[in-house]
Amino acid sequence: MFLDFATWLGGTALSVAFQSHTWLIALLQSIHILAIGVIFTSMVIVALRVLGKVRSDETLDVVWARFSPLIWGSLAVLAATGLFLAVGEPVREASALSFWLKMLLIVAAIAGALMLKRRPSHGLAWAMILVWLFIIFLGRAIAYDVEVWGSWHLGGA
Numbered sequence: 001m002f003l004d005f006a007t008w009l010g011g012t013a014l015s016v017a018f019q020s021h022t023w024l025i026a027l028l029q030s031i032h033i034l035a036i037g038v039i040f041t042s043m044v045i046v047a048l049r050v051l052g053k054v055r056s057d058e059t060l061d062v063v064w065a066r067f068s069p070l071i072w073g074s075l076a077v078l079a080a081t082g083l084f085l086a087v088g089e090p091v092r093e094a095s096a097l098s099f100w101l102k103m104l105l106i107v108a109a110i111a112g113a114l115m116l117k118r119r120p121s122h123g124l125a126w127a128m129i130l131v132w133l134f135i136i137f138l139g140r141a142i143a144y145d146v147e148v149w150g151s152w153h154l155g156g157a
């Protein structure tokens with residue numbers, strides 16, 4: 001179903017326009033990667049504060065208030081650039097198991113970030129660092145989906 005939709009999307013004028021301007025894809029990827037740096041370092045600092053490793057002189061609320069605009073702002077940039085990247089190569093994304101796992105983990109990471117603010121715990125702080133690392137790995141693994149997942153690649157190995 002998703003592959004059919006992706007095949008249709010890949011033939012639309014918008015997708016063809018993206019495909020024929022490779023510099024635009026490179027620009028979107030660069031912005032995507034910069035935003036990854038911002039969201040990851042911000043989340044790690046919040047997690048380290050929960051673990052008591054940094055900024056112990058400030059409350060978690062103060063640290064959260066400082067970094068949450070960076071976290072939500074860069075997430076919005078990631079969602080927007082990611083969406084355009086997906087429109088540019090819809091079949092490649094829809095057939096990549098890494099892409100779908102990454103989307104699932106992003107939902108889990110958002111829920112975890114909200115929970116970390118309400119009910120901070122050391123276990124959740126470590127889990128958040130791990131989940132964000134997995135998201136970054138899966139983002140890069142999209143380009144190597146067949147090599148990473150073999151026959152689990154959704155487009156067939």
Ligand code: HEM
Nearest residue numbers: 029036039078079082083085086093135136139140142143
């Ligand atoms: C929020 C929605 C997001 C969408 C729709 C999205 C979508 C995409 C797409 C379509 C690509 C191109 C993959 C390819 O074809 O090679 C990509 C690359 C990537 N994404 Fe995302 N992404 C999102 C968020 C994130 C987040 C939150 C992270 C990590 C913090 C992330 C990490 C990466 C990485 C590491 C790459 C590989 C970049 C490269 O090496 O070229 N993405 N993403």
